Amino acid sequence: MKVVVTIISLVLCQAALAGTSALPPADEAAAFKAAGFKQHGKQWKSCKDSSASYVPGAIDQVQDINGDGRPEAVITEGSSACFGDTGVGYTLVSKQADGSWEVMSRGVGILIVQKTKGKDGWPDLEIGGPGFCFPVERWNGSEYKVIGKQYEGKPCKR
Template identity: 70%
Template sequence: MKLIIASISLVLSQALPAAANSLPPAEQAAAFKAAGFKLHGSQWRACEDPSTSYVPGAIDQVADLNGDGRPEVVITEGGSFCFGQAGAGYALVSKQADGSWKLLSRGTGILTVLPSKGKDGWPDLEIGGPGFCFPVERWNGKTYKFHRRQYEGKPCKR
């Protein structure tokens, strides 16, 4: 378990600089707030994990996922206190036409943006974690909802 958390921590810490630098600090702060994070000192936190294995919120990915010309941001956070065996949590937020940020999806696990699409060109999201046969969520025009399960790109059943 400690090895999994250490590996997730390493991956999260390596992903932060490139992704975060593509957004100005005010936009980063707005994205974190939309995802439910609060600034504690220099760390963005949604989880109040007291353990030493905790990894604070980090911007993992900035991309225009649906082709509307505005950025979406994947924010990650790590620690078994809040995220159990998965050891990681995610939030997906989107910049809106009015300049505000909106939370689209959040949960426990490791988010992977897939090439398959739902309504309005939004990509499907695989939510990985321990085990096999991961849930895939699809945008229905209002929210991300469970769509199917897959493992290594192939349908599966739990």
């Protein structure tokens, strides 16, 4: 398990160091705040971890995943103290028509946007992590709910 956590932390660290998000600074700050992060110097944090392995919040992906013409952002943060053996947490936020940002999904794991879709064009989400059978969430019009589990695109049971 420690190898998986180390690899995930390394990936998150590389993503955080790779550069800035594709969002303008005001939207970036609003997205982090909507996700429950607070700015500490140049870092965004939601987890109270000060260990050397902690990886601060980073905007991992920005794209319009539901086809409404407005961006969604996946915010990640790394910490085994806050996220257990998985070592990473995610928050999916969406820019609304009024310019505000709203949390669509959050949890422990690595969010992988799927091609299959739920209500209003929202894609299903696979939540990866250690192991071989991962939950898949679908938007029902008001929230993402687990609809099953899959591994490499095929249904599975834990």
